[in-house]
Amino acid sequence: MIDDILDFSKIEAGKLEIDSAPLQLVELIDNLCSTLRPLASARGVILEQEIATDIPHWVSSDAMRLRQILFNLIGNAIKFSGGRSECPGRVAVCARLAAGDPLRVLISVADNGIGIAPEHLGQLFRPFSQAESSTTRRFGGSGLGLAICQRLVDLLGGEISVASTPDSGTVFTLMLPLAIASAPAPSGDNRLTAAQPLSRPDALANRRILVAEDDEVNRKVIQQQLALLGYRFALASHGAEALAMWRQGDYDLILSDLHMPEMDGYQLAASIRQAEAGQQRIPILALTANALRGEATRALEAGMDEYLTKPIRLAALQAALARWLPPEAALVDSAALTALVGEDHEMIREILGDYLDALRSLAPTLHEAFEHNDIDAIDALAHRLKSSSRAVGALRLGELCAALEQAIKNGDSAALARGIAEFAPLHTATAARIEQLLKEGHLA
Structure with missing residues (x-):
């Protein structure tokens, strides 16, 4: 609805x-x-x-x-x-x-x-x-x-x-x-498949999904569904193969059956969470035909992020993937300040400079607060950066700060840790992008 x-x-x-x-x-x-x-x-x-x-x-x-x-x-x-x-x-x-x-x-x-x-x-x-x-x-x-x-x-x-x-x-x-129309040119990559998408190609072109599924019929179904949705994907026939592929590849999400030979979905998720060791967390979605009581809880406890049941409708799969693989927002919307203060380039330059100074000073303070488990300080800093980031058009950083606030509100320490881990590279990339905009003069 x-x-x-x-x-x-x-x-x-x-x-x-x-x-x-x-x-x-x-x-x-x-x-x-x-x-x-x-x-x-x-x-x-x-x-x-x-x-x-x-x-x-x-x-x-x-x-x-x-x-x-x-x-x-x-x-x-x-x-x-x-x-x-x-x-x-x-x-x-x-x-x-x-x-x-x-x-x-x-x-x-x-x-x-x-x-x-x-x-x-x-x-x-x-x-x-x-x-x-x-x-x-x-x-x-x-x-x-x-x-x-x-x-x-x-x-x-x-x-x-x-x-x-x-x-x-x-x-x-x-x-x-x-x-x-003419058929689109075939992809030269036989391992990672890209078919004519149902979603915007630009938004999904760089998203890669690792599928762990042992049943041949189910493999064909999920392969067709992902192809129709426009995602690039690779297939593993059991958990051990999926774990090896995850270690070697650069995937954005894992879609895994729970009951497989050699290594099941629970063991796969637990092994990946242990190997990540606080680094950036890859979303893992369970997709199983056995909707048994307690299984969803067990899957989440093993480190999975969402529990889906087969057969899953295409629209439901699309919605689930969109929740965990949202379209990437631009690092900085250069027109955001123009919409707020008009086309005064000197004023925009001054505000962006002030934001850069604040970002450079607040980032280490945020990490220090996290190391000392100072939740109130993290909340205050995230709120401050969320507001100023959105104002200057630093969209992704603003959304991350909002996610930090929400994690604190929910008492979700795991989500808070993931957000802090993502903050450093995103803060560095955002600062570099703003410096580039100031240097090139692209302020509107």
């Missing part, structure tokens, strides 16, 4: 951008149906797909937003079709080319569910609305999904329509313009 509200807010504010790039539409629909089929099966729903053979292999559109639209429509169809004793639920996803020119594709999602009364069809795409008040109580939801879908379709230059008969089913139809 929070993700829906954030997406809707971005759309309404005009801040959501469409990123058109080559994508394999047939594979996108096929993979999405494969991802949702276990959910459909669990609800007693048959999920079918029918894709016309004349759809071009490569087309240009925004894969992430297209998947978001279809994920919502197919998910809704499954939700409103399941649980009916009189007949089995059935959802059909069909794609075909529309007649005429320019090139357009028609994608329909049909179900045999509860249907929608004619008088309620007009409010389906309104934010925070559902067909009836009882719908939220029975099925949940934010009432934003279809409103977001319609706005995304508008941004893609398409149309969305709905037809429904109460107690018989509903059909949503997308009509989207497409342009035939």
Whole structure:
């Protein structure tokens, strides 16, 4: 629900951008149906797909937003079709080319569910609305999904329509313009794989994920999911191999099964935490099919950061990875001070100089306070640096100081230690960047 509200807010504010790039539409629909089929099966729903053979292999559109639209429509169809004793639920996803020119594709999602009364069809795409008040109580939801879908379709230059008969089913139809595209150039790195991403390529290009998974089917699933999300990754078949690869490679996150031969996920996490010895901590996420009582607690105690269960939906995996691998912010936003004090370059130069002096004096004081376990001093220094860093546009340092404050508030000594360890290199890099801006005169 929070993700829906954030997406809707971005759309309404005009801040959501469409990123058109080559994508394999047939594979996108096929993979999405494969991802949702276990959910459909669990609800007693048959999920079918029918894709016309004349759809071009490569087309240009925004894969992430297209998947978001279809994920919502197919998910809704499954939700409103399941649980009916009189007949089995059935959802059909069909794609075909529309007649005429320019090139357009028609994608329909049909179900045999509860249907929608004619008088309620007009409010389906309104934010925070559902067909009836009882719908939220029975099925949940934010009432934003279809409103977001319609706005995304508008941004893609398409149309969305709905037809429904109460107690018989509903059909949503997308009509989207497409342009035939060429396949992207293949990567020359066979070990680390990069496929056409669903997220912004620039934000993920340098992020590398190490996957530890022994089951061949699960390996193929997670490999496809990470490729669709645009992450580069390497695969290990058990914990011992993953540990060796982590020691040799430069990875940003580890995604590990818990139950593997030779070395399981618990031992892998514990070994890595011991080897890190207070250095920068790599996020380790557990991904397991055994959602047993106490297992999540055991995984966290072993040093893992989050516990995920298989099969995991693509959107849920994307959200989890985004939590631990957020897009890197710029070290310094050179326009931040201009927005605050105008284009007085002398004033900006003076403020940046004062900030540099404060940064150089406060950094050693912060480390000294940590060595003496002076929590109050750390809190005061982090708060002061957070405010001044944000004011001058030192974004990443400001966020780190905010994280230090939060760690103190939560009484999380491990998070505090990690933040202090990250502070020194980030403070050095930030100071160097500001010195460069002052030298080059790029102050606006």
